[in-house]
Amino acid sequence: MTRVVELVEYAPAVSLALPDGVGRALAAGDVVDAAPDPYAAGRWSLRAGSKVGAVTVTGAGVDEPVTVRVMPKVPIARLFFLLAYSLDPTGAWRDGEVDVAEHRDLLPSLAHAVERQVDRALRQGLLQGYRATEESALVVRGRIREAEQIRRRFGAALPVEVAYDEFTTDIAENRILRTAVERLLRLPGVPRDVRRRLLHQRARLADVTPVVRGQRLPDWRPTRLNSRYHQALHLARAVLDGSSAEHAPGGLRIDGFLFDMNKLFEDFVTVALREALRGLGRTVRFQDSHHLDEAATVRMRPDFVLYGPDGTPCAVADAKYKAEKRGGYPDADLYQILAYCTVLGLDEGHLVYAKGSASHAAHRVRHTGILIHQHALDLDQEPAGLLADVGEVARRMRGG
Incomplete structure (x- = not known):
């Protein structure tokens, strides 16, 4: 019999009675945020973050397998x-x-x-195709690998070291x-x-x-x-x-499948923006590497940088899959995109969030003139509407 624990991404923590080995395995495997409950012995506080899917913990000392399912907020x-x-x-x-x-x-x-x-x-x-194959054979097929024949066979005639292209399903x-x-x-x-x-x-x-x-x-x-x-x-x-399969502390094993919603949202936003900006004679780079300081010791990697025909940066964006706080999105995001704009020499920067209280907001930074846009995408809508919203972000990025 398997015990099933169900969580929801970024939902409040829940306190559950779990064997210490299972709790430590979940914490070490970076599946959820897991810590002993300070108010109740034998219980663990579990909180799901950005990873969704299911993992099962098994092994010595676990009377019954424990499966943790993390449900995404989006359908x-x-x-x-x-x-x-x-x-x-x-x-x-x-x-x-x-x-x-x-x-x-x-x-x-x-x-x-x-x-x-x-x-x-x-x-x-x-599907079938040609596959390059190297092997030892009793008959010559394809070409003889002369160097390998000398190295491995010391002048012996057989077997022969050969290489050939094989038409196969493998x-x-x-x-x-x-x-x-x-x-x-x-x-x-x-x-x-x-x-x-x-x-x-x-x-x-x-x-x-x-x-x-x-x-x-x-x-x-x-x-x-x-x-x-x-x-x-x-x-x-x-x-x-x-997919994941790893050995956890105490001889336990974690096996399952997890998606990181942070990575999934970032991949979607960057690819969708690239498609929306296609055909403009500009190039796009994902996770473009730059340095904040002149000594090149502080590395920066904007999620999305758009370059003009002359190779000059003309737009920058960062995707942020996170829940909006009561007072708005974290200020640290604004500082981050401000740094990107400063290094790239841009007058505008774009932050793209999942959901939000408004579809668009903008902040002009004092003494710099830099305008930071905050866009919110509602993921719980039909694909056509979601892509149209990304298209609107792309329109602002190209200044249209």
């Missing part, structure tokens, strides 16, 4: 639109066509969406899909019907080699030939980037 369908659009803004995701079924939790929805996309990708059969695209399917099958919380369909997809990919945990995923490039794989590959990569 699951909206979260998947943010994810899918940031991964592939030109795909079918643009119209909000994200298949998450009726699952209430993030992991079941993700597993369902991945399985459906893999099924669509493989409907016409497995290529990067299929390996990524197989690895994502394997990962989902190992995660607790995947519904039985979805698990059954994932087992079917694994059988279709049986001749494909999964990537061993810890190894780098193979690279793939979008082409016309692999176009039917694109959406499945993007979601598969999201699974592999967000």
Whole structure:
């Protein structure tokens, strides 16, 4: 039997009776803010931050597995639109066509969406391609690796060290899909019907080699030939980037899947702004590296910098996924964007938040003339409306 603890991102802390090992594991794994409750022995105070999803703690000393689910404040369908659009803004995701079924939790929805996309990708059969192969063989195939033959065989005729291009299904695209399917099958919380369909997809990919945990995923490039794989590959990569499996203190194990809403919102905002500003003859850089001081000891990384045709910065923006305080957004955000504007030589800067009491506010900084815009995006709306709001931010950035 598994005990389930449900939290909501950025909601007030709750006090729960938990084994000390589980509490320490959650704190060490940076899953939620966890600390012993100072007012009650044997209880832990848990507060979810920006990470949403589910993890399960198991291992020695834990009588029953403990699953912690962190629910996002935005609907699951909206979260998947943010994810899918940031991964592939030109795909079918643009119209909000994200298949998450009726699952209430993030992991079941993700597993369902991945399985459906893999099924669509493989409907016409497995993609094949050429893969560079190096091996020892008893017959010559391709070209002989002369240096390797001398180094390893010391003049022996057989076996022969050869290199050749093999036409196979064991290529990067299929390996990524197989690895994502394997990962989902190992995660607790995947519904039985979805698990059954994932087992079917694994059988279709049986001749494909999964990537061993810890190894780098193979690279793939979008082409016309692999176009039917694109959406499945993007979601598969999201699974592999967000999945976690680690050993915690006391021999415990944390296994699950987490999205960082801070990162997800930042990715969406920067990609959506880039798309809204496309075709203007300007270039965009994400996480652009600069230094605050002349000695270049204090590094700054604005989320989004727009450059003109001559390479001069012409706009800067930072995405902030955080709850608005009673007195407004944190002043530290204003100081940060002011520093960006000063270093980049800009008269205006833009802060983009998730939600807010007003869609736009502006502050002109004394003695500098710099104007700082604060924009708020309502994520709980249809994709078309959300993209239109981003378009309005882009319009202000280009001075239109």
